[in-house]
Ligand SMILES: Nc1ncnc2c1ncn2[C@@H]1O[C@@H]2COP(=O)(O)O[C@H]3[C@@H](O)[C@H](n4cnc5c(N)ncnc54)O[C@@H]3COP(=O)(O)O[C@H]2[C@H]1O
């Protein structure tokens with residue numbers, strides 16, 4: 001097995017570019033975000049601001065947690081709150097020139113990692129699936 | 142890199158055993174299943190029958206999809222429908238003696254794979270995280 005080969009692979013080689021990534025915006029009401037998540041079937045998606053800067057990720061769990069009251073689901077909150085109020089903004093990011101090993105280490109604890117450019121613009125995502133596919137091919141060589 | 146080493150690893154070496162896995166039962170109302178998913182924070186969990194046989198998996202998306210009407214979330218359906226009516230029963234499974242390469246291949250398309258014994262009893266789950274951790278260690282040797 002050529003261990004050098006896999007170290008030459010970059011995030012840019014494996015990522016899904018931004019135009020193919022479902023995302024929502026910071027100012028969107030939770031109702032819109034939940035519908036995007038339910039329609040796409042994804043557990044979580046990236047959050048951008050109006051200028052396409054990467055701001056964080058939002059998941060179904062974050063939204064449902066925020067409307068789950070003591071007695072019932074407070075469905076009216078879906079139209080009253082925005083993505084910015086429930087999203088997680090403290091998530092690691094990668095640059096497309098970063099190496100495979102750095103990405104693999106992050107993927108241990110993150111189903112996907114957002115890729116941003118030097119100005120903080122959203123560039124795409126790197127998924128566990130892409131990493132596992134690469135490793136599976138690598139181990140069969 | 143010793144490629145033989147990783148091929149000697151079995152599902153049993155990496156899996157999370159059943160007593161540490163959150164799960165629900167086929168006859169549970171959707172409301173109970175959604176609360177388990179929200180409380181644990183997991184996107185999906187295994188479904189067992191009353192005899193602890195593995196029956197499938199249920200996800201937040203499956204539950205929310207089933208209560209999402211044209212105009213609103215039909216929250217009353219959460220107490221009227223059961224897990225069995227919305228779960229996915231056609232999922233691949235593994236045996237604890239199966240090899241790492243077979244598990245890696247399945248993990249490309251599945252965030253976790255349920256492990257069952259020869260009688261169909263639920264034995265545990267193998268997660269993408271466990272596989273990635275192993276591969277990360279393997280590539281650093
Ligand atoms: N529509 C679909 N068709 C086929 N397979 C599907 C699918 N939706 C989900 N999956 C499968 O389920 C895995 C977990 O999806 P999840 O939505 O929890 O977690 C996803 C989701 O939160 C996010 N993601 C993936 N692709 C995305 C996209 N195009 N736009 C936005 N977010 C995406 O990255 C996470 C990891 O994705 P990954 O591909 O590694 O792993 C995916 C993939 O193997």
Ligand SMILES: Nc1ncnc2c1ncn2[C@@H]1O[C@@H]2COP(=O)(O)O[C@H]3[C@@H](O)[C@H](n4cnc5c(N)ncnc54)O[C@@H]3COP(=O)(O)O[C@H]2[C@H]1O
Nearest residue numbers: 108109110161162163182183184185186252253268269270
């Ligand atoms: N409470 C928590 N603490 C720390 N990290 C957490 C966490 N909950 C989720 N994560 C992280 O998020 C990943 C995706 O979780 P998800 O719930 O979508 O998807 C999970 C979930 O559906 C299921 N799962 C994992 N552990 C489970 C358990 N003990 N019981 C039931 N289901 C479990 O297997 C999928 C893949 O799990 P994996 O560990 O590879 O990957 C997990 C893990 O890296």
